[in-house]
Amino acid sequence: MKFSESLAKIGQPLTYRRAWRRLRRVLHPIGTEPLLGKIDQARLRELQAKYSALSPSTPSLWRHYSKYADVEKHLRHNIQRAQDFNLHRTTYPHEILDIGCGAGFFLFVAEALGHRGLGLDVSGIPVFDELIDLLGVDRLEYRINGFEKLPDFGRKFDLITAFATAFHGGHEDSWRWGEAEWDFFLTDLKTHLKPGGRIFFDLNAAYDGKYYTPEILKVFQKHGGKLERSHVSFVAGT
Ligand SMILES: C[S@@+](CC[C@H](N)C(=O)[O-])C[C@H]1O[C@@H](n2cnc3c(N)ncnc32)[C@H](O)[C@@H]1O
Secondary structure (H helix, E strand, O other): OOHHHHHHHHOOHHHHHHHHHHHHHHHOOOOOHHHHOOOOHHHHHHHHHHHOOOOOOOOHHHHHHHHHHOHHHHHHHHHHHHHHOOOOOOOOOOEEEEEOOOOOHHHHHHHHOOOEEEEEEOOOOHHHHHHHHHHOOOEEEOOOOOOOOOOOOOOOEEEEEEEOOOOOOOOOOOOOOOHHHHHHHHHHHHOOEEEEEEEEEEOOOOEOOEOOOHHHHHHHHHOOOEEEOOEEEEEOOO
């Protein structure tokens, strides 16, 4: 990066927000070791050996997701996510729904901090299925489809998350959600929040390398979305 670009970055509020998040993580750490200690190490080693030696004939998506067998790395990443939501310093246990929960790392961390989680994802990706089982995360097998309401979960949530989102179509898919699908989805998703509840997406760059189109941005704004690069968050009642 050029010196002039570095200077320009110093003047940006985003730079301060990121620095503040990093500082807070240092000031209020969550150790990785105690979390690793909750996992059956013999089963974990077996799983890691299996996914480090997949045959070339294994479906490419399964091979792509085998990187999630690096549990220590993904725990560290999800600890940071939990820290950024202040989940280790909240005054009451949160009900959390994690959409596209994958291996379930985020909910595993959240539950270790005293919260109650429900993951939502399709099944059939072996490394995710096995890690969900190993980590003991509660997952509802469910495929999100455009213009379809989510099921009744029997409870409302303080926090709804979706990290590295794929349900709206990824860059490798021939389809993508447009503004109508997003509007329908956000309207429905908000009905699953408790008063004061929050929604947070960390979007994949699915729209020609961008996180959203100008039309989708308008939908996010209509729903009160706050944006920070790939992050979009919403609060109940807005
Ligand atoms: C890139 S992975 C991210 C996993 C996890 N959120 C994380 O950050 O570690 C995307 C996840 O979204 C799930 N997914 C994709 N399309 C979905 C859909 N239509 N409904 C529910 N889950 C979906 C995939 O199965 C996968 O677990």
